[in-house]
Amino acid sequence: MADEATSGFNIHPMDQFQIKPLFGGSEILWYTPTNVTLWMGFTVLAIIALLVLGTRGRAIVPSRSQSIAESMYGFIYKMVEDITGKQGLKFFPYIFTLFMFVLVANFLGLIPTSFTTTSHIAVTATLAFAVFFTVTILGFALNGFKFLGLFWVSSAPLPLRPVLAVIELISYFVRPVSHSIRLAGNVMAGHAVIKVFAGFAGALGLGAIAPIFAITAVYGLEVLVAAIQAYVFTILTCVYLNDALHPSH
């Protein structure tokens, strides 16, 4: 609109993140099926395809899809076990759910013209606050007031401890914010950059080799980011969970 007239380029890097009702109309109520619904549905289908259909052979010598499903299972299982110990393993299905959702949603978002659910702070913040509240409630439920020992660094010199307690407390409450913005920000930034370069390519027409090269490079980077951010989100979840299980420093 006003932007188009002044810039000359017809670039809308943020349009891809718009949420639209699937069946017309402009009103978005809490239950309205939107492109969020659609792509979350695809996420569920992709996860079912990989982890349920892919493993239906139950083979001792696995097929390719079964092998991928098994290596993901083993990867997250080992991560949970390494970070939170044996007690954390009962939370493995929750953590695996988070990991699979973030990973698959990130990768589905890399399909051109798709919608990336994890680029929205509403989604990642819900995930992060779910982890935050789970960890906080679990911490108090399992350890009672000893959970507050998490903020009292008993290995530090006594005069420093109140100061450290304030810092620890602040960092504890910043966790869900950083946890969610890290994921949404990474995904959103990469997609926006690709879109900007795509806009350049469109404007340059046939001479668009440099932007196309840039898109390819950024896309490669985004593939890495998609996996790494899912990994980071999961490993941080494990670290926070470990605080609830073993709050002593």
Added chain:
Amino acid sequence: MADTTHSAGHEAASAPGMPQLDFSTFPNQIFWLVVTLVVIYIVLSRVALPRIANVLAERSDTIQRDLEKAEALKAKAVDAEAAYNKALADARLEASNIVAETKADIQKDLDKAIAKADAEISAKAAEGEAKIKGIKDNAMVSVEVVATDTASAIVDAVMPGAADAKAVKAAVKAQLKG
């Protein structure tokens, strides 16, 4: 473009700014996210994870079993080798026994044959000696007769009439013995 102060954002989807900060869409996103997570969780915890865990457990069992089987087969192979070596040693021992026995048999036969041959030889030798002795004795008798005759003749010739056959014979016998 990046007006993050876009809080009045109840505009339609094409509004400028970040769609991420359009709070009117939050209930919708959160609702569908919760639905999605619940579905994924149910599918994973009811179907996928137990299945994968089973497969992994079964695989490690199978590997364990195969390793044990391999261990057993290896032990069997070691036993078989020992048995083979024992059989070989036994066979060697038996062979050497047979060789020794055969050697002893042959030796016995040989000894027997040699003894027989020796006996034959000595019998022949004794026979030959007896023959020689007979011939010698005959010859002696003949010599005595000849010597006696010769002596009688000589005595006759030297002193006729003095011939004493008995004395000559005794003298000749004495001479032959001497």
